[in-house]
Amino acid sequence: MLFWQILIDGFAISSLYALGATGFTLIFGVTGVLNLSHGAIMVAAAVAAWAASGNFGAGAYVGAVFGVVVALLLALATYYLIVRRLQLSRAVREEEKEIFILTATLLWGIMIQEAIAYLFTNNAKTVLPIVDGVVTILGVRTPANEIFTAFVCWATIGALWLFVNRTLAGKAVLAASMNPRGVTLLGIELSTVYVGVWAIYGALAGVAGVLLGMFLGVSSYSAGPLTASAFSIVVLGGLGSVSGSLIAAYVVGYLETLTAYLISPAYRAIPALLLLVAVMYVRPRGLLGRR
């Protein structure tokens, strides 16, 4: 019984982690940017969905879509207003661009977060779930929403996989992540690829955010922790390796669930952190890291 509970709950939460981390690692893999406004964008998506379905009575579906759109726009804004500007900047020396982009996206994230807090207060909000009720699997009463979450996560990740591996446009993205120069030499405009990737990223973060809002609920406070968890998962899996972060997401997800069940909910986060530190010392490039 307990075993199945851990298995099922762990799966749902892990899938959510996986989706959250995928976009984050995609952006790093292709554009080499660690976007620290990640969490804020996810929260924005959730709150937008909440406001649309709750305040303006748009209904669950419309709300969800609205949330994703908001995230997409924010992602593009992040690229055009901040990342691109710094990448092209001549005033900042190349070796310093990393820290600048980190700092800038961080500030941007805080701005989004504070704006949300100002407009919608910072109490936790729960997005109107699309599916309701519970189903019993192997004797475990599981909220339908939990299953729905896991399903949508995997559908989205699957769609991304198909796009990247089955379409020429997708392959261009993949190619850009391996060798941007090569892509340019083949007559493909990198800037176009990047915009596309940021759009995809926005959509992914949006879906993840909305699902999170339905599953666990979010508040503007969640922004920081969300970024941190995505960051650690991605590093654990190996920066830029999508498959790596998927695995890492499940390692972390189950580790947390196990701790919560077997030791105490209070210590939930700690083992994952310890594992992370261990990996950092033993194998700095992460589980499946290429770089």
Add this chain to the structure above:
Amino acid sequence: MSAPAAKLEVSGLQKRFGGLTAVRDVSFSVHAGEILGLIGPNGSGKSTVMKSILGVERPDAGSVRVDAREVAGWPPHRIAQLGVGMVFQHSRPLHRQTVLENILLGLLPDRLLDLLPRAAANARARAIAERVGLTGVLNRRPATLPFADLRKIEIAKAIARDPQVVLIDEPFAGLTARETASFAKLITEMRDDGRAVLIVDHNVKSMSALVDRVYAMNVGEKIAEGTVAEVMANETVRKVYLGGALTTAARPEAAFADAQTPFLEIENLSVVYDKAQALEGVSLHVHEGEFVAVVGLNGAGKTTLFNAVSGLVPYAGDIRRQGKPLRGRTAAMIAREGIVQSPEGRELFGLMTVGENLDMGGHGLGDKERGERREWLFNLFPILKERQRQTAATLSGGEQQMLTIARALMMKPDLLILDEPTLGLAPVVMEQISKALERLRQTTEITVLLGEQNVTFALPHADRVYVLEHGRIVWEGDPSRFAAEAGAMYL
């Protein structure tokens, strides 16, 4: 030169990187008051030797002795403290400090509690600056100095530590003729101070006036040792640098239709990488259907030239395609419009299969056309057909090179730029690629601009040849006349 023990003695040096052996059984020694030149084309392993001496790389076998002390495997700073100084090719001074402070850095002891600089050090620094000719700019910041002065700072730093052994990496790269002379002077002065000097560079010519002895390497091994004259006369050396007897198949320039406005015209092209002059007043042209080879040693500026054409680096001067200037078009546009580069670094998509790499090349074509194109390339490079499903990273060097060329050809280029296609390839593989080019040249109307340091490979295909040296065109003409007229300056 019968000095007692050598200041620097390398013997049986061996260094492996994964599978390939970068350096095999290299032995030489440098005595006080002697300059040894270590030469070799790209990939000959000379820089690995240098790194092993500095302690940056830890040799797998063999010994490195400084003043008869075994230092192999020591950390760099201890080797340095023992009296090994290094003049790096790329100067990276402290940008926020003055020239004086940069030189002072070289005089500082490696102590944590050394908070107050001693006046003596200051005087010493000024003296050194005087000697290398930086007195005028002592209180300026590096950012405001010309390239030559930056290099001088490097030399000053090295001298400051009063090393017994000095390693100098490509001392003349990016310098004008006049600057080259003054540098040569500085280096001879080091010798006269009784230091042991090791100069590392691509060819003998650049240092012929300077060195007492030369040690020539190729693919990780010694190929010759002796005086400049001896080495230049040495058969193996000549073969490596000039190739053996050549059969050329040049077509006369007049034979090409577009005699007045050639397909590609480059006029008075200059490129400067943060202060280093990479290209200076280069002019050349390629006719439609012509096969032009630009030969020059690594570092001569070939890649820079091609990158300028491909729109990857900013430049002064004009590059025209069929009379229309290319300036202002993005690199991708230029490629789409038919000037396609098969780059030196290959730039393959390592984790993608051969097939996928080709498809990326043909992304502009319709599915059907892409398929046909692929088939055509498969019978040009049959090996690629077998490897279709394999990822590019798992291919051998030769196969990767073929894939690079094939991928470029997928774009149906009007002009194909081949940058160092033979880099680090075994002779047999070169042969295969050479054959493929031959077939390409016979079966199609393709226009090719080839950059090579391997003359043996380049000349047979070429209609015309340019020799590039230190960013300048120093010779142009028919391949058959090359050895006779350009050989000397090339060695």
Add this chain to the structure above:
Amino acid sequence: MLRRALVSPPVLISLIVVLLAATLPLYVSGYVLGLLTIAYYFGVFSMAWDLLFGFANEVNFGPSFLIGLGAYTAGILDNLYQPPIALCIAAGVLASMIGGLVLALPALRVRGPYFGLTTLVAVLMLQNFVVVAASLTGGEIGLTIPDVISIDDKVNYWIALGFMAVSGAILYGLTRSPVGLILQASGQDPVQAGALGFNVTKHKLAAFLVSAFFSGLAGALMAFYLGTASVGTFIDVTVGVQVIIGAVLGGRRTILGAVLGAVFLVALGETLRPLGDLATFIVSAVALIVVLFFPAGLLGMVKGAREAT
């Protein structure tokens, strides 16, 4: 070199500024003093961070790890046994320096974002520890520190100002001294530095220790000023972020600029307080604009203009 540095404009100007600042208590309210007191401590945090980033070239996302160690060690000691305050502070500094070593180890192995993350993780670990070991650290409540150095705003203000001035002088002097040169060289190009005979590892370790020393000391002093230590004040990632932003804002690689940035942040945040939540929004917006359009930072702008000539 040092002689030149001692009479250089930045030093003279800061000297005058400090002297003026010392007279503030004569004409500004206690509240403004309290505000500046905090700002000065943050100034030291930022300077210590800038030593690592700007000179050793190590991007430390966990300044609050060092700060927190200092503050909490000192606070807990006082809370348990009430020994002389000086002793508590010394203990805090020691703990923080040990923490500095712990941070340095990965720094010497991993680079770039990886090192950044290890430091970040260090912060999260400490945070979790504080929450879990609530009986010792006061956990979520925050730690009540029975003793304070003084309750007189003026005294507190002067202590903070003096401390900041001294730290600034030391750190600035350090970066201008020969070891500072070596440290910069090591940070900029380890291979070259090694080839010049400098033990890069040694110098970077030293830098971490110095940075930890000042972070810890400032943390401990601030704890004894506030009379309380809570995760939100000393350890939380956002604290570290504020420290970093302060340094970047003021102009990285300038040490003195860091103070400028930190004071600017705290002051701006305070003057905007009436706007409630919007305050933080505006502060980060301003910071972002500086980062985007004046990457050299406040002080950097001035210096940059001078260096370019």
Add this chain to the structure above:
Amino acid sequence: MAPYENAAARSAALRGSLGAASVALMFAIAPSAWADDPAPIKIGVIAEAQAVAGSSIPQAAQIAADEINAKGGVDGRKIEIVSYDNHSSSAESVRAFQRAVNEDHVNAVIGSYISEVVLALEPWASRLKTVFITPGAASDVITQNIAKDYEHNKYTFHGYLTSGALAGLVCDAAKDMLVDGLKMKTAVIMSEDAAWTGPLDAGYEACLPKIGLKVLDHIRFSPDTTDFTPIFNKIEASKPDVIITGVSHVGTQPTVQWKSQQVPIPMFGIASQATNSTFWKDTNGATDGVIYQGVSGPGVAVTPKTLPFVDAFSKKYGNMPSYAGYTAYDDVYIIADAIKRAGSADSGKLVDAMEKTDYVGTIGRVQFLPKGDPHVHGLKTGEGLITGLMLQWQNGKQVNMWPATLANGKLEFPSFVKIASGK
């Protein structure tokens, strides 16, 4: 003499309660007031403007001040509220407190519903010798500190129930409603790991068995927990009749997941967020059936003053006050009353006057525990003083269930909750 009649009318209306009458009379006999306009009494309010519980504090205080000023103030001195947003941070609160005292020269401070913040401010109240009262924090440590060193810490007052007291009130209600009413026998305690829950849990552990509820398990979770599935599963595994809650900072998650996971066990106890009128919307109605302790509720006339205050509040701000709103409103009156009696705003005198407070406010009759009590300066609770309420969310409304005298509805549970009566 308009004020006189007016006041007389009021005093008549409020004759029932001594304290209140006395307050009213005080306003009546204030002839000196209008001569000149003396310096106002300044009350600093430090609160969490963005959190619902906190945002009511300055608003309610303002209403109280307006009312008092409308009556001519205290001895003609108007009451002025100076409010500060502390972003729920101790450090910012400390700064705000310093500003309030040193810069704005307030006579007393009302501050924060977060125990952590209050505990950070308490030493400053002592250092700056300024009367400080919290309308919402619950940690017993606050009053324990005063007991430990009365002379030094006497400036702090605890204007809300301590966790210990809350536990007691919950138990009283549980006895009537669960044990006697629903014949329940077993319970699991679920509380967040925070300052205020320590004594609360201790209280639960002590009193639940006494009233006949066996405590099967006790789960403390970190306030930043997001996924409660494991927790609820763990609880279900031990099959209790009821979950006794102690949650405040953690937000909507436990409630939302209680619903989405359809945990068949009712939740009963402290759930601060549930007291907010917006809680139904924040949880998309997941809170339906949740039973929580409160000091007041919509339409529940705990005292004659409760409803007028609620009306005034919702008229002015368009929403319901949070629990800390009621107490903040009362605290202003209490301070005004004390200053009046002390005849000066001198901190020392003010403390003595505050200790003698006997005032019927919106949540009951307010008296502070005397010096010597382990919870000195805490509120006295029990019959005739403050009993608190037990309310339940029922399709969008907060309905009061307990005490019976004030009840305005019957217990109703969502379908998925199985009441294990008489097991």
